[in-house]
Amino acid sequence: MGEFQLIEWIRQQLDEDDPDLSLGIGDDAAVLNLPADRELVITTDTLNSEVHFNSETSPPDLGYKALAVSLSDLAAMGARPKWVLLSVSMPAEDRLWFEAFVRGFLELASNIGVTLIGGDTCSGVLSVTVTALGLVRPGQALTRTGARAGDLVVVSGHLGDAALALFEQQGGETRDEICFQALHRPVPRIALGLSLVGKATSCIDISDGLWADLGHIAQQSGCGAIIEVARLPAGSALYEQQESKRWQLQLTGGEDYELCFTIPPQQKSSLQELSTELEIELTVIGKIVAGRGVQCVRPNGQLVELEHRGYKHFEH
Numbered sequence: 001m002g003e004f005q006l007i008e009w010i011r012q013q014l015d016e017d018d019p020d021l022s023l024g025i026g027d028d029a030a031v032l033n034l035p036a037d038r039e040l041v042i043t044t045d046t047l048n049s050e051v052h053f054n055s056e057t058s059p060p061d062l063g064y065k066a067l068a069v070s071l072s073d074l075a076a077m078g079a080r081p082k083w084v085l086l087s088v089s090m091p092a093e094d095r096l097w098f099e100a101f102v103r104g105f106l107e108l109a110s111n112i113g114v115t116l117i118g119g120d121t122c123s124g125v126l127s128v129t130v131t132a133l134g135l136v137r138p139g140q141a142l143t144r145t146g147a148r149a150g151d152l153v154v155v156s157g158h159l160g161d162a163a164l165a166l167f168e169q170q171g172g173e174t175r176d177e178i179c180f181q182a183l184h185r186p187v188p189r190i191a192l193g194l195s196l197v198g199k200a201t202s203c204i205d206i207s208d209g210l211w212a213d214l215g216h217i218a219q220q221s222g223c224g225a226i227i228e229v230a231r232l233p234a235g236s237a238l239y240e241q242q243e244s245k246r247w248q249l250q251l252t253g254g255e256d257y258e259l260c261f262t263i264p265p266q267q268k269s270s271l272q273e274l275s276t277e278l279e280i281e282l283t284v285i286g287k288i289v290a291g292r293g294v295q296c297v298r299p300n301g302q303l304v305e306l307e308h309r310g311y312k313h314f315e316h
């Protein structure tokens with residue numbers, strides 16, 4: 001068994017019915033048949049062992065999540081995902097591990113309808129990189145730069161579940177199943193991203209924590225934001241925590257892979273309709289203001305102060 005048998009095994013798992021793929025896995029590179037009236041949106045993300053996951057992460061969960069985090073970036077751009085590349089570095093050839101890992105990856109790929117068109121398989125430290133390609137109408141990609149004072153700040157789903165699961169895992173505590181799923185099987189909000197095209201003034205996916213990620217929108221749009229922490233959407237496991245811990249997890253925990261976006265206030269009524277249609281909770285948590293930075297306000301009007309505002313590599 002070697003690299004080439006592993007690649008051949010992957011190829012056998014794929015359905016070959018993508019009319020927009022001129023040449024898939026097996027040559028030196030893939031060839032895509034791009035529609036003339038679309039822009040290509042490309043993103044890549046790496047998950048490293050002991051940084052992004054550890055031995056607690058099962059192979060299929062790792063495969064699933066490696067794809068989910070890249071698709072989440074396409075969702076945040078309002079792109080329709082089309083193709084993905086999968087690069088795997090692993091210390092030793094472990095066929096069972098590899099097949100379980102790829103099955104998790106392909107499970108999500110088939111749910112979303114993206115085609116695996118290539119990648120790389122090599123030996124080294126355990127690390128997974130997924131590159132995802134999607135399409136948008138020209139000039140329609142959702143960016144971080146369009147938020148304006150007066151816009152409402154909205155998030156999808158619940159915040160803090162994944163962070164709570166990670167916290168529990170690190171402390172060896174009992175696990176809440178919903179939080180465990182949120183950490184290991186985040187659902188990329190593709191349909192929501194597509195629906196926000198032409199509606200949202202800015203959008204980002206929450207990977208490093210709401211405070212940091214909304215901070216990117218604020219900074220890149222040249223404005224500030226005010227968040228009312230009492231409005232942050234949470235599930236029952238989060239409500240069992242003390243308020244200060246709940247807010248810390250929800251504001252800075254990261255790994256939510258929900259979308260945070262801004263809409264002009266006149267669009268507020270369309271949120272309910274969208275939420276019903278997509279069966280996704282959409283919560284207005286604050287607004288964009290003139291100024292700089294993101295302020296988080298308690299119900300009594302006091303500002304929330306936290307030790308750190310989100311995950312940053314190279315700062316630990």
Ligand code: ADP
Pocket residue numbers: 007010024025026027028029030085086087088116117118119120121
């Ligand atoms: P080269 O050495 O020319 O880069 P490789 O042997 O790395 O070729 O890859 C052969 C083919 O298999 C290419 O089409 C590549 O994209 C594909 N491939 C390699 N690894 C993977 C993988 N993990 N998932 C999907 N396709 C892969």
Ligand code: MG
Pocket residue numbers: 119120121
């Ligand atoms: Mg190669």
